[in-house]
Amino acid sequence: MKSTVEPAWESTVDIDSLAAWMTDRGLGSGPLTDMTPLAGGTQNILLRFTRDGRDYVFRRPPAHPRPNSNETMRREARLLRALAGTDVPHPELIADCGDEAVLGVAFYLMEPVDGFNPIGQLPQPHAGSPAMRHDMGLALVDGIAALGAQDHQALGLDDFGKPDNFLGRQVDRWRSQLAGYAEFDGWTGAEALPSVGAVGDWLERHRPERFTPGIMHGDYHLANVMFRRDGPELAAIIDWELATIGDPLLDLGWVLATWPDGKSGSTVSVEPWDGFPAAGELVARYAGRSARNLSAVDWYHVLACYKLGILLEGTHARACAGKAPRETGDRLHDRAIHLFERAEALIR
Structure with missing residues (x-):
């Protein structure tokens, strides 16, 4: 082996x-x-x-x-x-x-970044200030608002992605990925994910008709940023390997899908958590920093849950076939279930 x-x-x-x-x-x-x-x-x-x-x-x-x-x-x-x-x-x-x-x-x-990643135990002074933690959450959203506001063509990135029909490709792309897990012996199957079919169908029926293409990070959440050591501002957005030209509102959806809600299935963990803004405050902050239309923000939240849940389920499928640690696979399967439960609640 x-x-x-x-x-x-x-x-x-x-x-x-x-x-x-x-x-x-x-x-x-x-x-x-x-x-x-x-x-x-x-x-x-x-x-x-x-x-x-x-x-x-x-x-x-x-x-x-x-x-x-x-x-x-x-x-x-x-x-x-x-x-x-x-x-x-x-x-x-x-x-x-x-x-x-x-x-x-x-x-x-x-260049090295003078900052810290917030996952796990926060350092001081952030750990001792709920107000600073609140501003950290707002700063997280400011990062993608700034990114989505960039003119990718003026920056020489007009061929960096394929924005045509970007939203129209999403459900089929991830539905196919999920179906592909059947190759792993012992996988519990898509039926173990709550309402996976219904969520996909809802996304297809409610897809926004148009969007303004821009730079998107592709995996934007608390684990992929660094904060300043002396304040709540972002020091840097990191891990750009999934960046492309698409719909930047999916980055906001990704933040919402990974935002801790007090349940064990949350995909990121920061301690202490009290003081961080609620999800609604994150959306309001983005709206105040961006000219993009947020009327379909729940759609992006659901799409992020759908995509991330299917990605995490891939590790579970490999673990069922002995190709990944079983403990890790089971943990990520629980997170995938949590994401689909979150999506199910949103589409209701």
Whole structure:
């Protein structure tokens, strides 16, 4: 059976080749020191290091890249370059390399972000201030309002996605993905997800007729942002691998679908939670920061529940077939059920 343990970063990054590449681009000289692996929301490899007194963060695909991993790295770097100078909080791109011959994969270097991820136990002063936590929730929404307001064509991203019929493709895309899980022996089946068929049908019947295309993050929630250490503002939006040109209101739906509601099935956990705004306040904040039409905001919330629930159910299906840890699969199955229950309540 193939091991699921990722190799240590030392075996995945040729430091000498990286240093030579940096030297060729005028990014310092001498050794790369203080190499420190950073935790990320994905299996992508993140390293912080210092050269000539300057700090860098290096990002490359996982040790065992997926078929599209290198193209994803190139897309991330392109997007970060395009966002330079905008009011969207993001890690600043220093340099990137799409040529896989250098390190065997595409990669890029970015400025370190002075901030923290809020998942788990909050640090001080945030942990001690409900008012600051309230403003953190509003700042989260400000991030996607700023992102969705960008003119993607003016930023050179007119070919970064396929916005034509973006909303019309969604249900069929995820319905097909769910049906595909039948290949995993032992999967409990789609019928274990409450009202999955009814939710999909409702989405098709109530789909907004039109939308204004823009940049969307694609996986926007509390686990994929960093906050300033001294206040409630965002320091950076991170993990851009699913970014595309589509309907930015789906990012708002994603925030709502992942927003904790006090139930064990919530997809993110932050302590302490009291003080964070209610979901309705998040919608009102977005409305005050965006010119987009929010009359169908429940549709985007339901679509996010539908899409995320099906994604999480994929791990459960693999776990049923022995291809993922059973405990993880069962936990994510519970979260998928919770998401469909949430969607079911919304369409009622």
